[in-house]
Amino acid sequence: MKFLDEYQNSDLATKLARRIASRSIKPIRLMEFCGGHTHAIMRHGIRQLVPETVEMRAGPGCPVCVTATTDLDKAIALAWLPNVTITTFGDMMRVPGSYSSLQRTKAEGADVRVVYSTMDAVEIARENPKKSVIFIGIGFETTAPTIAASIIKAQQEGIENFHVLSCLKLTPPVMKTLLDSGEVKLDGIICPGHVSVIIGSRPYEFIPADYGVACVISGFEPIDILLCVSKLVEQIEAGQPKVEIAYRRGVKPQGNRKALELMEEVFQIDGANWRGIGIVPQSGLKINQEYEHFDADKVFSGLLRFARNDKPVREPKGCRCGDVIRGVATPLECHLFGKVCTPEKPVGPCMVSSEGACAAYYQYGSPESSENF
Amino acid sequence: MPKVMCLAIPMRIASIEGDEAEAEVGGVVRRVSIALTPEAKVGEYVLLHTGYAIGVIDEVEAKETLKLLEEIASFSEVS
Numbered sequence: 001m002k003f004l005d006e007y008q009n010s011d012l013a014t015k016l017a018r019r020i021a022s023r024s025i026k027p028i029r030l031m032e033f034c035g036g037h038t039h040a041i042m043r044h045g046i047r048q049l050v051p052e053t054v055e056m057r058a059g060p061g062c063p064v065c066v067t068a069t070t071d072l073d074k075a076i077a078l079a080w081l082p083n084v085t086i087t088t089f090g091d092m093m094r095v096p097g098s099y100s101s102l103q104r105t106k107a108e109g110a111d112v113r114v115v116y117s118t119m120d121a122v123e124i125a126r127e128n129p130k131k132s133v134i135f136i137g138i139g140f141e142t143t144a145p146t147i148a149a150s151i152i153k154a155q156q157e158g159i160e161n162f163h164v165l166s167c168l169k170l171t172p173p174v175m176k177t178l179l180d181s182g183e184v185k186l187d188g189i190i191c192p193g194h195v196s197v198i199i200g201s202r203p204y205e206f207i208p209a210d211y212g213v214a215c216v217i218s219g220f221e222p223i224d225i226l227l228c229v230s231k232l233v234e235q236i237e238a239g240q241p242k243v244e245i246a247y248r249r250g251v252k253p254q255g256n257r258k259a260l261e262l263m264e265e266v267f268q269i270d271g272a273n274w275r276g277i278g279i280v281p282q283s284g285l286k287i288n289q290e291y292e293h294f295d296a297d298k299v300f301s302g303l304l305r306f307a308r309n310d311k312p313v314r315e316p317k318g319c320r321c322g323d324v325i326r327g328v329a330t331p332l333e334c335h336l337f338g339k340v341c342t343p344e345k346p347v348g349p350c351m352v353s354s355e356g357a358c359a360a361y362y363q364y365g366s367p368e369s370s371e372n373f
Numbered sequence: 374m375p376k377v378m379c380l381a382i383p384m385r386i387a388s389i390e391g392d393e394a395e396a397e398v399g400g401v402v403r404r405v406s407i408a409l410t411p412e413a414k415v416g417e418y419v420l421l422h423t424g425y426a427i428g429v430i431d432e433v434e435a436k437e438t439l440k441l442l443e444e445i446a447s448f449s450e451v452s
Binding site (some may be wrong): 001002003004006011012015016019089116117118119120142145146149152153172194197198220223227248249250251252256258259263284329 | 380381383384385397398399406408410411412418420421422424425427428430431432434435437438439442445446448
């Protein structure tokens with residue numbers, strides 16, 4: 001397939017790996033922010049291809065994983081309100097909340113439906129005018145404009161029973177939080193490719209400038225990632241950290257203007273609650289006043305308060321998803337990994353989501369299980 | 374279609390009608406929204422994420438990257 005096959009060439013991968021090995025002298029630690037990158041790195045055995053001097057650490061870029069338990073509990077509480085249909089991306093279904101999951105809630109009789117796109121959620125709302133159709137809006141800047149577009153479409157077409165519970169999160173502010181915490185020392189960041197299609201390369205400029213950490217935006221094919229690592233190694237060895245785009249066919253420095261406009265139209269920046277990290281100021285998107293009739297948080301806040309049974313939020317015991325999300329621990333350092341916690345019976349979200357680091361490590365953890373390309 | 378949320382697949386735009394398009398990859402045709410990429414034209418490739426084209430692939434840049442990769446590959450032969 002065009003724009004895919006040419007970036008999966010194993011001969012080229014070997015040559016890139018050799019180039020990285022010849023240039024990498026001092027030991028460095030890179031973080032791949034995006035869960036899609038973690039998945040690709042594990043799947044293609046890239047950790048085995050790069051020299052021992054290059055350590056690769058998974059970061060917080062898995063939308064399902066960083067969704068706070070309180071938000072998931074809220075989604076489940078919303079599902080039990082009368083005449084409510086919950087629509088969600090499939091990955092959210094099996095994530096354990098404090099006392100239940102969306103999947104269990106559905107099995108117990110609530111109307112919970114998996115959709116592939118927010119467009120499908122708007123369609124469900126159109127076809128069921130007597131139901132309140134709530135979309136669980138998780139994701140980063142990649143997904144945020146698609147949710148903005150769906151809200152604008154619902155507004156234009158007068159679909160008033162469509163609502164969004166916005167749990168949307170922003171990438172650069174949480175990178176700053178991780179760097180400020182100093183919990184994990186980083187030399188370079190593999191910046192997320194599709195977040196950057198939307199926001200461009202400029203929002204990362206503060207990272208090399210203020211923290212001296214190299215930033216290279218990468219695509220998702222093995223050659224893309226190796227090219228990105230090669231550029232990071234060269235920057236770090238030269239002592240000249242900067243922001244570079246190694247995914248030029250998709251990312252422009254200014255991002256996608258139309259998508260940014262739509263986000264600006266519908267959302268306002270607010271604090272957000274991240275699993276494992278807590279409240280990060282200015283790191284989330286809430287629906288603004290003009291569109292508040294689409295905001296599930298506002299529309300249903302009274303009913304939710306009435307229905308709430310004041311059970312405290314509970315995190316799964318022994319689960320280290322929070323540490324894995326912050327890059328402080330690798331999945332292998334969690335005592336539950338692969339024993340109590342498996343993709344069939346996941347304890348924490350990092351094992352549930354197909355973008356979760358634990359799921360990627362479980363699926364492709366041993367060198368034999370990674371795919372040749 | 375991928376389960377991974379931040380993944381986006383390159384698909385070729387086959388036809389456009391308003392802010393929707395038919396996009397094709399490997400023989401699979403899908404109806405997609407081009408509300409975020411109104412500049413997309415028939416024949417161009419877009420990155421599809423949860424039913425929306427989030428960006429148009431820049432073929433000139435793609436060629437440049439492949440050229441750079443070829444250079445790296447030939448350089449590593451001699452070194």
